[in-house]
Amino acid sequence: MSNEIIVVKQLPVIEQQLAQIKQQVAERVETVTSLVVTEDTVKEVKKARAELSAEFKSWEEKRKEVKKAVLTPYENFEEVYNDCISNSYKTADKLLKQRIDDVENELKAKKAAEVQSYFEEYLASKGIDFVSYAQAGLNITLSASLKSLKEQAAAFIDRIEADLKLIDTFTDIKAEILVEYKKSLNVSAAITGVKARAKAIEQEQARQEAEAEKRAAEAQRVEAIKAAIPEAPTAVEAPAEVQQEEPKLTLRFTVKATRSKLRELKKFLDEGGYTYE
Numbered sequence: 001m002s003n004e005i006i007v008v009k010q011l012p013v014i015e016q017q018l019a020q021i022k023q024q025v026a027e028r029v030e031t032v033t034s035l036v037v038t039e040d041t042v043k044e045v046k047k048a049r050a051e052l053s054a055e056f057k058s059w060e061e062k063r064k065e066v067k068k069a070v071l072t073p074y075e076n077f078e079e080v081y082n083d084c085i086s087n088s089y090k091t092a093d094k095l096l097k098q099r100i101d102d103v104e105n106e107l108k109a110k111k112a113a114e115v116q117s118y119f120e121e122y123l124a125s126k127g128i129d130f131v132s133y134a135q136a137g138l139n140i141t142l143s144a145s146l147k148s149l150k151e152q153a154a155a156f157i158d159r160i161e162a163d164l165k166l167i168d169t170f171t172d173i174k175a176e177i178l179v180e181y182k183k184s185l186n187v188s189a190a191i192t193g194v195k196a197r198a199k200a201i202e203q204e205q206a207r208q209e210a211e212a213e214k215r216a217a218e219a220q221r222v223e224a225i226k227a228a229i230p231e232a233p234t235a236v237e238a239p240a241e242v243q244q245e246e247p248k249l250t251l252r253f254t255v256k257a258t259r260s261k262l263r264e265l266k267k268f269l270d271e272g273g274y275t276y277e
Helices: 018-033 042-125 146-168 174-184 187-228 259-271
Strands: none
Touching: 018 042, 042 146, 146 174, 146 187, 174 187, 187 259
């Protein structure tokens, strides 16, 4: 099929003498832009600017007319070309592409089904029941051979099996590691995460036990202080004529406690009417 049926008979001819007036335009622009703008001349400069804009607009209108005159024949030709040639070729190409895609997709689907069947059989033979075919992330393409795809599937399952054997060695935290491993299939991250959590729990328990011991020791010191201070005997009211003042005794002891506890003791002594040095 010859494409000589489309021939350009005559190129567009545009008659122009723009080069002849280039110098005139440059001089005109230079004259206007050299004007000094002051409070007295601003109106004159505005007028000159408006004249320049009008001149340029006139030139732009002429340019657009030329462009339309040049493009209109081509646009008419392109419309006829699309109707007679382009649309037919594009429709045929789209139809053939769809048919090819349908066949290739079917071939890939058959290949994927065969690989998945192999994957599931091999997985069952290893006794692994928490991994899916999708997690293997196999890229099924027309160029990939069944052998290579099955090898990739087997390698994925073998890695899972090796990871499980490693997890079995952590007898004390095996269950925890396995729970984390099933989420990501990353044995290193699972082991590291569980160990880090166990260490954090151990440290928190130690901290809480230390706090409890500290509180118990403080409570014992407070009780010891209270026991060292004799209780005031119950006052027996005597007849006014025979009532005598109770003699004051002195008790010396040393108290060891935190600043806050010593303040509590001082408050207790002050409120109880005790005299101390």
